Amino acid sequence: MIRPAGGEDETTAMAQVTVFGGTGYLGREVVRQLAQAGTRRIRIAVRHPVPAGAAVGDDRIETVEADVTRPGSVRRALEGSDGAVNAVSLYLPTRTVGFEDIHVTGARNVASAAREVGAALVHVSGVGADAGSSQRYIRARGQGEQAVRAAHAGAVLVRPTVLFSAQGGLVEQVLRVLRRTRVFPLFGRGETRLQPVHRSDVARAIVELLGRNDVDECECGGPEVKPYRAFVEQIAAAAGIALHPLPVPFPAWHAVALLTERLPGAPLTRDQVALMRADKIAADGLTTLGIAPRSLDTALRGLSGTSPARG
Ligand SMILES: NC(=O)c1ccc[n+]([C@@H]2O[C@H](COP(=O)([O-])OP(=O)(O)OC[C@H]3O[C@@H](n4cnc5c(N)ncnc54)[C@H](OP(=O)(O)O)[C@@H]3O)[C@@H](O)[C@H]2O)c1
Structure with missing residues (x-):
């Protein structure tokens, strides 16, 4: 499903986009596709200092230190950006960082700062996010979506499978x-x-949705259930x-x-x-955006022969 927000259907060219979680599995592909789409400057917000000389290979891409649990660092990472993507994740809580810290407080920090600097925001959540769930992870994702909505009315929620x-x-x-x-x-x-949905199809949807004010949420699933x-x-x-x-x-x-x-x-x-x-299972957001989702088979081609068959 893609839920229209009731605004004008228009895509704005982005001058600078900050990607939180840009070192992650989905975030890396978002960064690659933002660069491919001609974004003039891309900031990857990283938690840990990047060693001097760590080349990213594209002079439009820079790294900036930020932790979504620290609002000041989030604000600095967004300075001068007209777009932001939150692809931060936490699957295993630690003694010091819980689901709420990342998926609710962190999500709110990014959304508030993005609104303050006037940046469009795509917030990545997940299919099934439910603020009323008895399961901690699912509940935190749902509460995070609510926090993002409250902080940044124009944010687009992307929910992949x-x-x-x-x-x-x-x-x-x-x-x-x-x-x-x-x-x-x-x-x-x-x-x-x-x-299952191909990572590249979701990244493409995120890039397409950045700056769209006619959509407020998009579920992303593959072609097979x-x-x-x-x-x-x-x-x-x-x-x-x-x-x-x-x-x-x-x-x-x-x-x-x-x-x-x-x-x-x-x-x-x-x-x-x-x-x-x-x-x-996702509603049909990708095809509504004109993206034909790739099947699992396309990714599995060439896999045969990479491992010995075992009985
Ligand atoms: N993978 C899936 O199958 C799937 C399915 C549905 C939805 N999603 C959603 O897609 C999004 C991306 O998931 P993913 O699988 O790509 O995650 P991932 O590979 O685990 O990457 C997580 C990213 O979050 C960053 N991060 C973690 N804590 C942070 C903090 N406190 N401040 C700033 N950055 C922090 C990590 O940075 P470091 O490099 O510093 O660790 C990393 O870049 C998440 O919202 C996830 O729930 C994923």
Whole structure:
């Protein structure tokens, strides 16, 4: 779905865009496509100082230090920008940083500062964000959307489903397990329905939506809706790896997560288990923007032969 905001349909050329989360999986592609689209200056807001001489390879791209939990640094990163993208993420809370810090407070900080400097904003959230959810992650994403709306009335919310590309996202997550173990433990019977979307298609939507005042939200999904298990089978087949799926009931996953989520690196959390319980299906925002979403198959071409087949 793409929800019109009731304004004029117009795209404004951006002179300077600041990308928060521009070093991340989606943010890197947003930066690449902003450059390709001719944006005159692109600022990647980074948490850690970039070593001197770390070449980005394009003199229109610069890095600036900012942490979304620190409003002053966010304001400085946005100085002089007419566009902003928030593609910051936190999947595993730490002792010092929780979901609310990044997805609610951080999102509000970016939205408030963007409004103050007069920058258009695309805020990346996720399909299923729900401020009333009992799950911490899903609730924080929903509350974050509300905070962004309250702080910046013109912000565009982009809600992707699970992302993929040839080298990353869903493809990488599945291959990592397939290459490590002979059995592939499924969440339940693998029946949760997903609609994976190519990272580049979402990045393109973000670039298109920056500065549009006729749209206030856009859900982004791929062309296929299938059970999770079917996507795992498709990726295994493309990589030439024999799949031995093992259905594991959700209560068992929940129990494992209870034990492991406090370990360093938290291999599994209850929030992740909860996310895998709910279907992730998007309304049709991409085609409304004139973007034909790519299928998973397009990213899997060339995968075959990269790993030895296993019995
Ligand atoms: N990946 C998916 O399948 C998927 C699906 C649906 C929605 N989304 C949404 O898409 C967005 C991007 O996700 P992603 O998968 O690309 O995330 P990611 O690869 O984990 O990248 C996260 C980015 O956030 C930055 N960051 C983290 N904490 C920060 C802070 N306090 N201040 C400033 N920057 C901070 C990281 O910077 P450092 O380099 O400093 O770590 C990194 O650039 C998120 O909103 C996510 O929820 C992703």
